[in-house]
Amino acid sequence: xxxxxxxxxxxxxxxxxxxxxxxxxxxxxxxxxxxxxxxxxxxxxxxxxxxxxxxxxxxxxxxxxxxxxxxxxxxxxxxxxxxxxxxxxxxxxxxxxxxxxxxxxxxxxxxxxxxxxxxxxxxxxxxxxxxxxxxxxxxxxxxxxxxxxxxxxxxxxxxxxxxxx
Amino acid sequence: xxxxxxxxxxxxxxxxxxxxxxxxxxxxxxxxxxxxxxxxxxxxxxxxxxxxxxxxxxxxxxxxxxxxxxxxxxxxxxxxxxxxxxxxxxxxxxxxxxxxxxxxxxxxxxxxxxxxxxxxxxxxxxxxxxxxxxxxxxxxxxxxxxxxxxxxxxxxxxxxxxxxxxxxxxxxxxxxxxx
Numbered sequence: 001x002x003x004x005x006x007x008x009x010x011x012x013x014x015x016x017x018x019x020x021x022x023x024x025x026x027x028x029x030x031x032x033x034x035x036x037x038x039x040x041x042x043x044x045x046x047x048x049x050x051x052x053x054x055x056x057x058x059x060x061x062x063x064x065x066x067x068x069x070x071x072x073x074x075x076x077x078x079x080x081x082x083x084x085x086x087x088x089x090x091x092x093x094x095x096x097x098x099x100x101x102x103x104x105x106x107x108x109x110x111x112x113x114x115x116x117x118x119x120x121x122x123x124x125x126x127x128x129x130x131x132x133x134x135x136x137x138x139x140x141x142x143x144x145x146x147x148x149x150x151x152x153x154x155x156x157x158x159x160x161x162x163x164x165x
Numbered sequence: 166x167x168x169x170x171x172x173x174x175x176x177x178x179x180x181x182x183x184x185x186x187x188x189x190x191x192x193x194x195x196x197x198x199x200x201x202x203x204x205x206x207x208x209x210x211x212x213x214x215x216x217x218x219x220x221x222x223x224x225x226x227x228x229x230x231x232x233x234x235x236x237x238x239x240x241x242x243x244x245x246x247x248x249x250x251x252x253x254x255x256x257x258x259x260x261x262x263x264x265x266x267x268x269x270x271x272x273x274x275x276x277x278x279x280x281x282x283x284x285x286x287x288x289x290x291x292x293x294x295x296x297x298x299x300x301x302x303x304x305x306x307x308x309x310x311x312x313x314x315x316x317x318x319x320x321x322x323x324x325x326x327x328x329x330x331x332x333x334x335x336x337x338x339x340x341x342x343x344x
Contacts (some may be wrong), residue, residue, distance in 0.1 A: 004234075006273040025273055028237045029183050038183035060189040072189070077280025079190040082280070115193050130199065138187040140238060152187045 002026050002057060003148035008075065011067045016039065020082055021067065022075035024057035027140050035141060044071065047150035052135065053143030064137040065104055066091075066119045066129060086116035092164045097128075099160040105134045107156035116153040120160065121145055169246050172224060177205045181243035190278035195250070197289075198281060201243075202250040211251060218257045222250055225263060235274045240290060244279055253285040 002025060011019040027035075032055050035041060062073035066087055074082035086104070093104065099120045107116035118136025122145070125131070132148040144151070148158060171178055186199040202208050210216045228245040235241075249267070252260035267275075267282035 021254060022276075023278065025236065025238050027186055028235075028239045031240050031243075032242055033188060034179045034182035036185055036242075037179040040180060041183050053239075054332075055186075074190070076276040077191050079280075081191050088302060107177060110194075113190065113192060139189050141183070141188045151203070152184060 005057065009067075009071050011071060013087055014092060015090045017086075017090055018106055019066065019073055019087060020078070021063065021071040021073045021111050022078075023059075023070075024076040025073050026057045026139065027055055032141070034050045044051060044146070044150055044152070047147050049146035051142050051152050052145050054136070055141045059137060060095040061137045062087075062114075064121060064135075064143065066135050069137075079113075084117065084127070088161055089114045094159040094164045096162045098162050099132050100162070102162075104161045105132075105136070106161055107151075108159060109151040111158050115156050116151070117150075171240070171242050173205050173247055175335075176284070177201055177247070177268040178240060178243055179333060180204065182240065185243055185246055185277075186238065191277070194246070194277060195281050195284045198250040201247050202254075205247055207247070208251050210305050211255075216256055218252070218259060221252060222259050222263055224248060225252065225267075229267060229270075229272050229275070229278065232278060233270070233272055238277070242278060244283075245278055247287055249281060250279070253289060253308055264289070264312075 002023065005023055005025045006021045008020070011021050013019060018145075042072045057076075058071070059069045062084060063069060063071050066073055066075060067161065073084075073087075076078075088104075088106075096103065099105070100123065101120055103120040105118045105120055106114055107114045107118075116136065116138075120136040121135040122133035123130060124133075133142065133145055134148050134151070135145050136150060136151065137143045173181070181197075182199050184201065185194055188194040188197055207216070207221075211218070211221065225245055225248045227243045230243050232239070232245065249264065253264060263327070264282045264286040267277055268286050270279045272279075
């Protein structure tokens with residue numbers, strides 16, 4: 001059980017700006033069981049994803065990428081509290097065209113907002129075609145290694161960001 | 166409708182568990198809830214009169230109370246999010262009040278529901294003051310002038326139940342301040 005949910009921890013960008021965050025409640029086993037029966041999830045399993053970590057409300061996708069699995073960014077339910085683009089800028093990332101291991105994958109919706117993020121964990125070249133695998137946490141659900149668009153955020157546009165050299 | 170079992174089909178509840186619990190932002194959460202509302206038969210039941218808005222609101226309040234008492238995120242959250250998405254598309258005053266009420270709760274187990282209520286409340290068409298020109302044009306031109314020919318006679322304050330358009334004191338679109 002998550003001790004004292006709702007609390008926040010100190011997280012800062014590279015330039016010292018605080019990042020609002022919160023640790024959320026865990027989902028119940030019944031809710032997770034329901035999610036496992038989702039047809040959308042079942043169809044994604046066929047694309048070759050693999051579970052890498054347990055479901056928890058302790059951290060979300062941005063918490064995995066920017067806070068070492070310690071918290072949810074933004075605080076649960078407060079989207080406006082944090083701009084992921086601002087974090088990328090303050091942490092001095094730059095957008096790149098060709099992804100490589102360790103890059104950050106950013107999934108941007110039609111409105112230009114960041115819906116999801118993950119870390120590039122594997123790239124494969126099959127002939128002239130490159131295949132990219134991303135490691136990410138799906139909200140309060142599990143951590144997965146998945147093909148870049150083999151996730152619930154495939155309706156978003158995908159970008160890759162790398163620390164500026 | 167029975168009150169002790171979910172009003173949403175099991176398949177939609179499973180999709181809801183996956184789509185809502187995999188959301189990391191309130192905007193995505195609400196987008197998914199609206200998508201699930203479209204997939205659910207509950208919306209059709211409301212449209213054809215098999216269920217009333219009052220029944221939906223009572224169900225929403227009951228689920229809200231159940232969720233408030235929990236210390237984990239459970240499946241009641243899915244049903245409530247979908248019902249809120251359905252209610253947000255009605256023009257009901259009760260639905261408006263319900264979303265305004267739910268948006269104010271500050272409790273861990275209700276964090277996502279409160280955020281969704283705030284987001285849906287902001288999106289309600291009712292929150293926008295329609296100041297479009299066509300309403301003003303509904304007043305026949307001849308009636309725009311009083312017996313003395315002046316344009317601001319008291320007897321012409323109302324026409325067809327629509328207040329006379331006041332060009333001097335209107336913002337094109339004014340959103341209700343939610344404090």
